[in-house]
Amino acid sequence: MPNALDPDLRHALAERLRYYTELGIYDFYRRDKMNAVQADAQNEAAAIAGVVEAETSSAPQPELREEMSPRRSAVVAIVREESIFEVLTPKPEQGVVDPVAALKLIREDLGDCTRCKLHKLGRKQIVFGVGNPRAELMFVGEGPGADEDAQGEPFVGRAGQLLNNMIKAMGLRREDVYIANVVKCRPPGNRTPERDECDTCSPFLMRQIAVIKPKVVVALGAVAARNLLAINAPMAELRGRFYDFMPAGVRSSDPSFPEKPWPGAKLAVTYHPAFLLRDPRQKGEAWKDLQMVMKYIGLKPLQKAE
Numbered sequence: 001m002p003n004a005l006d007p008d009l010r011h012a013l014a015e016r017l018r019y020y021t022e023l024g025i026y027d028f029y030r031r032d033k034m035n036a037v038q039a040d041a042q043n044e045a046a047a048i049a050g051v052v053e054a055e056t057s058s059a060p061q062p063e064l065r066e067e068m069s070p071r072r073s074a075v076v077a078i079v080r081e082e083s084i085f086e087v088l089t090p091k092p093e094q095g096v097v098d099p100v101a102a103l104k105l106i107r108e109d110l111g112d113c114t115r116c117k118l119h120k121l122g123r124k125q126i127v128f129g130v131g132n133p134r135a136e137l138m139f140v141g142e143g144p145g146a147d148e149d150a151q152g153e154p155f156v157g158r159a160g161q162l163l164n165n166m167i168k169a170m171g172l173r174r175e176d177v178y179i180a181n182v183v184k185c186r187p188p189g190n191r192t193p194e195r196d197e198c199d200t201c202s203p204f205l206m207r208q209i210a211v212i213k214p215k216v217v218v219a220l221g222a223v224a225a226r227n228l229l230a231i232n233a234p235m236a237e238l239r240g241r242f243y244d245f246m247p248a249g250v251r252s253s254d255p256s257f258p259e260k261p262w263p264g265a266k267l268a269v270t271y272h273p274a275f276l277l278r279d280p281r282q283k284g285e286a287w288k289d290l291q292m293v294m295k296y297i298g299l300k301p302l303q304k305a306e
Contacts, residue, residue: 093211099133102211106204110184116200118185118193124149126185129208131178136297138178138214138265139163140205142223142272143193149186154179159273163220166273170290171299178212180205182227198227206247213262216293217245221272228267238269239289242296268293 092109093102107128113119127144130153139155147157155163164174183193183201193201205227209217219225225238228245246264270289271282294301 091207093207099211099213103129103133103208106207106211110204113184113201116185116197118183118187118197121185121188123185125152127152127154127181128184129178129180130154131174132176133178133212135176135178135212136215137172137176137293138180138209138212138217139167139220140209140217140224140228141179141181141220143181143183144186145190145274146186154181155273158277162273162276166286166290169287169302170294171302178208178214180208182224192223198223202227203248209247209265210262214265215297216242217265217267218289218293219267219269221275224272225269229269235269235271239285240292242266242268242292266296 091106093105096102096105110126110128113126123144127148131138141154144154145157145159147160148154154160163179167174167177182205183197184204185201187193187197217228219228219238222235222238225235226232229238229243231238243266244264245267268289271286276283276286291301293299
């Protein structure tokens, strides 16, 4: 006999499923190793909403890359079981109006993180994030590389220098924006972060975004896009448009919004600077994405000296 769900949790599950249904997302997937409580929660939520088709597959999910085949045109939702519980768990920064103090509380909560296996795979330090805590524009990458792991700051290597140039071309300075990654520890050999690593670390990113409250979030690359939007799709389909984005766990009644509720951010997807270094031909396409962002924010590009 499955354990009965708490009424508040039942309501949260139903509301989340209704939200995805309104977006036109009907197919949900669960992990093979989901524990019994999470399995019961998902099954009962399916009965409530009537929209879940439980499907367990032993094949691993393919990693998204910028070079993903265009024939994968179907957009598939990735629903994390943890996200619903994340909504119900109070955070130390909630109710703190000052974003500097709130980000400090998140960093303290993160601590010397040992929540996933990356902490024992050679990381030197946690790379939390850097920039203006009140930024209108936020960039989110994949994870730290060797240079970032050494210096404790995201995007300081070759890809970071290219990102700096992109920001400058938009008429901004690096210190005007906020920069972070999906995972805050360097994956060994700069490999793509694995799903469990992203699932463990991304809630801290969501909390950072909720504190900063940017107008626009730019996902740099397919891994960042997948984790922020919770969908699988080729870069060609993800780029060229805005998505309405609200980080998991944010409520309109949050006391962090003393004047009026934060409406959430617009999210745009473009190529990761590291990919642009490998294929400079795509720089023009990335610039188109940034121009779309600039138009929305009201920025004028940097004028070249004649």
